[in-house]
Amino acid sequence: KAGVTQTPRYLIKTRGQQVTLSCSPISGHRSVSWYQQTPGQGLQFLFEYFSETQRNKGNFPGRFSGRQFSNSRSEMNVSTLELGDSALYLCASSLGTGAGNTIYFGEGSWLTVV
Amino acid sequence: DQQVKQNSPSLSVQEGRISILNCDYTNSMFDYFLWYKKYPAEGPTFLISISSIKDKNEDGRFTVFLNKSAKHLSLHIVPSQPGDSAVYFCASGGTSYGKLTFGQGTILTVHP
Numbered sequence: 001k002a003g004v005t006q007t008p009r010y011l012i013k014t015r016g017q018q019v020t021l022s023c024s025p026i027s028g029h030r031s032v033s034w035y036q037q038t039p040g041q042g043l044q045f046l047f048e049y050f051s052e053t054q055r056n057k058g059n060f061p062g063r064f065s066g067r068q069f070s071n072s073r074s075e076m077n078v079s080t081l082e083l084g085d086s087a088l089y090l091c092a093s094s095l096g097t098g099a100g101n102t103i104y105f106g107e108g109s110w111l112t113v114v
Numbered sequence: 115d116q117q118v119k120q121n122s123p124s125l126s127v128q129e130g131r132i133s134i135l136n137c138d139y140t141n142s143m144f145d146y147f148l149w150y151k152k153y154p155a156e157g158p159t160f161l162i163s164i165s166s167i168k169d170k171n172e173d174g175r176f177t178v179f180l181n182k183s184a185k186h187l188s189l190h191i192v193p194s195q196p197g198d199s200a201v202y203f204c205a206s207g208g209t210s211y212g213k214l215t216f217g218q219g220t221i222l223t224v225h226p
Contacts (some may be wrong), residue, residue: 093124
């Protein structure tokens with residue numbers, strides 16, 4: 001059974017540009033969430049989608065957005081990139097939403113902003 | 115406000131011995147706890163979880179203990195193997211949809 005798949009794995013962008021990251025959840029999983037990992041802040045929750053609806057959002061500026069498609073695939077977008085957005089962006093999926101649902105992570109997308 | 119804390123940044127153990135990784139949390143609303151293992155440049159790999167209605171859960175070499183009154187959980191790895199060397203994160207959930215709150219991680223090194 002394929003795991004959570006993220007593309008691209010690595011990318012370099014310039015300040016002010018925007019970036020779109022893609023995520024395919026584990027087959028059958030309907031919840032997709034996104035996390036940012038940086039050395040200083042650790043793993044931080046960005047947002048969660050279930051059945052194409054954003055159910056929850058972390059404490060990030062509006063430059064960070066996402067969406068989920070009817071096939072449960074998800075994308076996240078960061079506009080007007082800043083140097084501090086350089087991070088590992090992790091997508092995770094689970095069967096359902098709420099407590100008790102184990103969350104499985106993808107390999108991540110490494111974003112470097114220069 | 116760090117709601118999940120792993121106070122030991124690193125732990126070093128000998129192969130075959132027990133590894134004990136600790137985690138403390140402050141939010142009494144958390145009701146689901148997970149441990150993940152992470153290698154550099156990879157996503158976290160799920161290891162084991164425990165619900166707040168239990169105080170222990172075992173899966174092979176991995177056992178998680180939960181002490182709700184102390185708001186403390188621990189992961190025991192017995193016996194430890196060199197392949198267990200990685201960063202271990204504890205995570206807590208249950209307060210809101212899809213959101214896990216992570217600790218800062220503990221680097222485990224298992225020496226042959």
